[in-house]
Amino acid sequence: MEVDLAGKAAIVTGAGRGIGRAYAEALAASGAAVAVADIDAAGGEETVKLIAEAGGRAIFLQIDVSHEESTRVMATATADHFGGVDILVNNAGIWGGLTPVPIGELPLDRWNKIMSVNLTGMFLCARAAAPFMMERGGGAIVNQSSIGAYTGGPKMADYCTSKGAVGALTKTLARAYGPQGIRVNAVAPGSIATEATIEILSDQGVERFVDQQCIKRAGQADDLTGPLLFLVSDQSKFVTGQVLVVDGGIVMQG
Numbered sequence: 001m002e003v004d005l006a007g008k009a010a011i012v013t014g015a016g017r018g019i020g021r022a023y024a025e026a027l028a029a030s031g032a033a034v035a036v037a038d039i040d041a042a043g044g045e046e047t048v049k050l051i052a053e054a055g056g057r058a059i060f061l062q063i064d065v066s067h068e069e070s071t072r073v074m075a076t077a078t079a080d081h082f083g084g085v086d087i088l089v090n091n092a093g094i095w096g097g098l099t100p101v102p103i104g105e106l107p108l109d110r111w112n113k114i115m116s117v118n119l120t121g122m123f124l125c126a127r128a129a130a131p132f133m134m135e136r137g138g139g140a141i142v143n144q145s146s147i148g149a150y151t152g153g154p155k156m157a158d159y160c161t162s163k164g165a166v167g168a169l170t171k172t173l174a175r176a177y178g179p180q181g182i183r184v185n186a187v188a189p190g191s192i193a194t195e196a197t198i199e200i201l202s203d204q205g206v207e208r209f210v211d212q213q214c215i216k217r218a219g220q221a222d223d224l225t226g227p228l229l230f231l232v233s234d235q236s237k238f239v240t241g242q243v244l245v246v247d248g249g250i251v252m253q254g
Contacts, residue, residue, distance in 0.1 A: 003229040006031035009082035010232070011074065013065055013125060014092030016043025019144070019192060021050070022221035023089050023228055028056030030229060032087065035078040037061045039092075057082075065092045065121030068128075075128040085132035087232045090122040090143045093162075100155035111158045118162035119169065126173055130182060138181025140232040143170050145188040147247045163188070167243050174241035183240040185231045190247025193218040214249025 010027045014020040016038035028034045028051040036051075036058050038044035044060040051058040059081055063070040078085050094117050101110075122143050133139030148160035149167055166186055174184040191209035210218055227246050230236050245251050 003030045003233045003235065005087075005229075005233065008032040008086040009035070009078060009084050010087035010089065011035045011037055011078050011085060011125070011129060012089040012091055013037045013063070013074075013121070014144075015047050015089075016040040017047075018096075019189070019221045019224060020089075020091040021047045022225055023091055024058065025051055025054070025056075026222075026225035026229060027087065027089075027232070028058055029054065030233075033057040033082045035059055035061050035074070035082070037063045037065075037074050037092070039064050065090075065125055066116040068124050071121075071124040071128040074125070075132055078129075079132045084136045085129050086136055086139045088125060088129040088133075088139070088141045089228065089232075090125050090141065092121055092125075093118040093144060095159065098156065098159060100153075102155055103157050106157055114158040114162050118159070119165050122166065122169060126177075126184070130177055130180070133177075133182050134180045138183075140236075141173065141177075141182060141184040142228055142231050143184070143186040145170075145186045145243055147188055147190045147245065147251050149188060149243075150245070150251045170243060171241045178240055183231075183236070185236070185240060186243040187224060187227055187231070188243050188245045188247070189224055190219055190245075190250050192221055192224065209250065210248075212250050213247070214252065217248075219246075219248055 010032040012024040015024040015036040024034050036044045036047045041062050048058045048060045061074050063074045143166050145166040146163040149164040153160040170186040
């Protein structure tokens with residue numbers, strides 16, 4: 001899909017690796033200047049390097065999305081460097097490194113940490129970026145959900161609950177910011193064969209997901225970039241408050 005984002009400034013959180021890096025590279029390849037925001041400096045700088053080598057424009061911002069002041073610095077620095085903010089991709093989240101834990105054994109501090117990054121972080125980033133979008137006459141926010149929001153997971157209760165709440169937050173932000181020209185949507189990926197997913201599920205676990213899918217192959221990060229570009233571009237200018245499931249047909253099959 002050909003999308004022209006020349007003159008646009010985008011922020012991608014959690015862009016230091018995996019899906020976030022793929023999002024940042026796709027936005028840059030479509031002409032946007034990209035603020036690569038991540039707590040991981042090495043990964044973030046590598047993403048910026050890859051974008052620059054491909055002829056794109058990017059800067060790295062080391063941030064913690066769960067800290068309000070950090071998100072304000074992120075939005076202000078992006079606007080100062082690129083002249084504004086047009087696109088926010090709320091991709092940062094805790095997934096890699098999680099281990100399945102029964103609900104009765106789930107530590108409260110892990111629950112709180114997941115919520116602070118996967119949910120509160122999206123709220124804080126959106127609230128920080130929105131005023132700069134309003135100055136430009138509008139913009140687009142895309143939140144990262146998951147099929148875990150639909151399927152649940154008794155041993156991943158914190159993660160799945162946080163991603164379910166992303167849908168409600170997306171609709172709430174769409175209603176709040178729609179009159180100011182800001183569209184807010186979400187993408188809910190299925191099993192995407194990133195390093196983090198394989199770390200948790202193993203290669204065999206990813207294959208089990210493929211067995212449940214209509215499309216019989218493992219999902220890749222670049223399977224998500226087309227949906228993202230659609231949602232941030234004028235091709236979806238009358239679309240807001242929606243969660244687009246990109247899962248190879250797992251949820252559809254129940």
